[in-house]
Amino acid sequence: MAVYTEVSDEALRAFLADYPLGELLAFRGIAEGVENSNYALKTAAGDFILTLYEKRVDPAELPYFLGLMEHLAAHGLACPTPVHGRDGAALRSLAGRPAAIVTFLPGVWPRRVRPEHCAPLGRALATMHRAGEGFSIERPNALGPAGWAPLLDGCRARGDEVQAGLVAELDAALEGILAAWPAPGALPRGQIHADLFPDNVFFLPDAAGKPGVSGLIDFYFACTDLYAYDVAVCLNAWCFEPDYAFNVTKARALLNAYEQVRPMTAAERAALPVLCRGAALRFLLTRLYDWTHTPDGALVTRKDPLEYLRKLRFFSQGEGFAL
Numbered sequence: 447m448a449v450y451t452e453v454s455d456e457a458l459r460a461f462l463a464d465y466p467l468g469e470l471l472a473f474r475g476i477a478e479g480v481e482n483s484n485y486a487l488k489t490a491a492g493d494f495i496l497t498l499y500e501k502r503v504d505p506a507e508l509p510y511f512l513g514l515m516e517h518l519a520a521h522g523l524a525c526p527t528p529v530h531g532r533d534g535a536a537l538r539s540l541a542g543r544p545a546a547i548v549t550f551l552p553g554v555w556p557r558r559v560r561p562e563h564c565a566p567l568g569r570a571l572a573t574m575h576r577a578g579e580g581f582s583i584e585r586p587n588a589l590g591p592a593g594w595a596p597l598l599d600g601c602r603a604r605g606d607e608v609q610a611g612l613v614a615e616l617d618a619a620l621e622g623i624l625a626a627w628p629a630p631g632a633l634p635r636g637q638i639h640a641d642l643f644p645d646n647v648f649f650l651p652d653a654a655g656k657p658g659v660s661g662l663i664d665f666y667f668a669c670t671d672l673y674a675y676d677v678a679v680c681l682n683a684w685c686f687e688p689d690y691a692f693n694v695t696k697a698r699a700l701l702n703a704y705e706q707v708r709p710m711t712a713a714e715r716a717a718l719p720v721l722c723r724g725a726a727l728r729f730l731l732t733r734l735y736d737w738t739h740t741p742d743g744a745l746v747t748r749k750d751p752l753e754y755l756r757k758l759r760f761f762s763q764g765e766g767f768a769l
């Protein structure tokens with residue numbers, strides 16, 4: 447469920463009067479997503495998405511996210527483009543929330559990832575990294591290594607209710623990851639998506655009927671960080687089977703295709719195992735935090751933290767991760 451803020455027809459029509467989009471033809475709430483309220487809009491000018499930014503998004507960061515989408519789209523990435531109002535502003539206000547309209551992307555995200563999805567994914571991720579070069583605003587990764595200890599502290603009181611011994615295991619994992627994390631300046635960095643899970647990548651069949659990426663969405667965790675960390679997020683989110691077996695075929699397809707567009711340095715390749723451990727810990731911690739802090743019956747969908755414990759353990763073994 448992701449319509450937290452209801453918008454009346456009258457309020458929407460008044461809001462749209464500030465845009466050069468013509469008459470409103472259709473309007474419906476989108477159930478998918480967890481962070482913000484999303485509506486699909488059809489106007490005389492075409493299809494669009496209206497997003498009302500909810501409490502977990504800091505309004506001060508919206509110019510970065512909207513500016514990044516606009517820059518990426520202008521530099522060859524298929525992604526939503528913010529629509530500017532008649533006064534030039536893309537970020538406005540509706541029903542008491544910051545709000546923006548972005549272009550609609552056709553396609554569907556894969557409910558079940560197949561190896562054939564992973565090469566187009568790799569190319570799209572590298573295309574995003576290349577397209578982001580030249581976007582000069584920096585946004586630190588609030589959910590990067592410096593954010594993990596405070597998140598874990600926030601889970602300390604109730605973490606072991608999810609699994610006995612979990613907090614101690616995560617303390618040890620965090621210490622090991624931080625000790626092995628690449629030093630500042632050691633790896634190339636730039637604008638990264640930081641949450642490129644299957645539900646944020648749309649596909650359509652290409653001319654040969656194979657899956658092709660039609661676009662990337664949901665840039666609201668994007669930040670300025672290590673490119674290879676984004677690769678590690680994708681290895682976590684795309685390359686495990688439902689039984690938690692790591693699928694090396696998917697991983698190789700992703701990496702090889704990524705490197706066709708943006709070759710990685712030897713140092714990036716060498717750092718992948720620790721970056722994968724860090725990415726697993728990051729999603730484990732945010733899920734664990736939400737699991738232990740979200741009241742029963744709240745609208746936010748809670749995701750299983752233990753899925754990422756399995757992945758963290760896999761990447762911590764050292765063996766079985768030769769790519």
Ligand SMILES: Nc1ncnc2c1ncn2[C@@H]1O[C@H](COP(=O)(O)OP(=O)(O)O)[C@@H](O)[C@H]1O
Binds near residue numbers: 665
């Ligand atoms: N630009 C877009 N084009 C098409 N559909 C979109 C677009 N943006 C969002 N959606 C739809 O809205 C859903 C939720 O969007 P998302 O950005 O993932 O929300 P949240 O940030 O709240 O998790 C997506 O799964 C998709 O169905």
Ligand SMILES: N[C@@H](CCOP(=O)(O)O)C(=O)O
Binds near residue numbers: 645646732
């Ligand atoms: N991908 C994260 C949750 C973020 O949700 P999104 O709908 O904003 O992509 C996770 O799986 O923990």
